[in-house]
Amino acid sequence: MTTKTQPIAKADTSLLSIFAAAFLGIAIIFVTGFANSQTIHDSAHDVRHASGFPCH
Amino acid sequence: MFKKLLTSALFAGFGAGLIAALIQIVLVEPTIFEAELYETGQLVHFGAPQEGAVVEDTHVSHGVGDGHSHDHGSESNLKRQLYTASYEIAKSFGYALMLVAGFALAAERGVSVTARQGIIWGFAGFIAFNLAPAFGHAPELPGSLAAELSARQIWWALTVIASVLGLGLIGFGKNWVMWGLGIVLLALPHIIGAPHIAGYGGVAPPEMAGRFVALSLGAAAISWSILGLFAGFFWSRDP
Structure with a gap:
């Protein structure tokens, strides 16, 4: 019984880690490319233009 | 992990x-x-x-407003x-x-x-x-x-999501239904079309x-x- 539940639990934690990593990545891209704050916009301005993110 | x-x-x-x-x-x-x-x-x-063309980007903080310097x-x-x-x-x-x-x-x-x-x-x-x-x-x-910023951002984000899913289906799909769906997802943002304004006015x-x-x-x-x-x-x- 326990040997059967083990792989399922392991798969659950890896899926959680995968989603956590992907979410962190998406959050970083959002701040770099989309965040509206004037300071972030101004400092990320050239990267946004050069990367083809819509910018102002 | x-x-x-x-x-x-x-x-x-x-x-x-x-x-x-x-x-x-x-x-x-x-x-x-x-x-x-x-x-x-x-x-x-x-x-x-x-005449009449409006250029919206007027940030002064870009550092090019200091006189006529071309010094890069x-x-x-x-x-x-x-x-x-x-x-x-x-x-x-x-x-x-x-x-x-x-x-x-x-x-x-x-x-x-x-x-x-x-x-x-x-x-x-x-x-x-x-x-x-x-x-x-x-x-x-x-x-x-260009068109309004938020409209372009939404189109950009949806295009990226659709393209990631489309490429994933083509890369890992096992049959023609999945491959076909992948192609549709890749094409869909361009069939819908990005937001554009009429005419051109870049300087x-x-x-x-x-x-x-x-x-x-x-x-x-x-x-x-x-x-x-x-x-x-x-x-x-x-x-």
Whole structure:
């Protein structure tokens, strides 16, 4: 019984880690490319233009 | 698992980000600086601006407002290049996190990723995050006219999501239904179409805008390939 539940639990934690990593990545891209704050916009301005993110 | 994801993304993102930053600063950013001379009116292209055309970007903090200086090595440009390097590395880390998350998802399905296969993943990232959005809406030089920002951002984000899913279905689908769905997802954003305004009103010469798009896409293709290589390398060697 326990040997059967083990792989399922392991798969659950890896899926959680995968989603956590992907979410962190998406959050970083959002701040770099989309965040509206004037300071972030101004400092990320050239990267946004050069990367083809819509910018102002 | 999370530690492995984080460390391989950190190494790959930082390493590839440094190279990407160098490419941006040397190849792409000079065209942005040059375009801003047109944007601020210090240089005037003979065909522009037309009367009534409104150029919206009037940030004074870009550091080109100090007289008639064409000095690209000025202090403010250096500051901007440092900002660019920082954000390039951050962006690279963000992309790397998504890449290794994809590697891990593939590993769950029994597909292992090596450094060389990482290049293919990186190139898929280039298609989804750069080529597909640019196909519908070209990267913009400062001073170009475009539709409302939020509409373009929504279209950009939906295009990236649809392209990632589409490429994933083509890469990992097992039958024609999934491959077909992948093609539909790749095409859908372009069938819907990106938000555009009627007419043109950019102040920079068209040759410069064309060069900027080519440089931007070329730089992205190189940066993504290197990022994929590094991500695959660090992912596959970390036990």
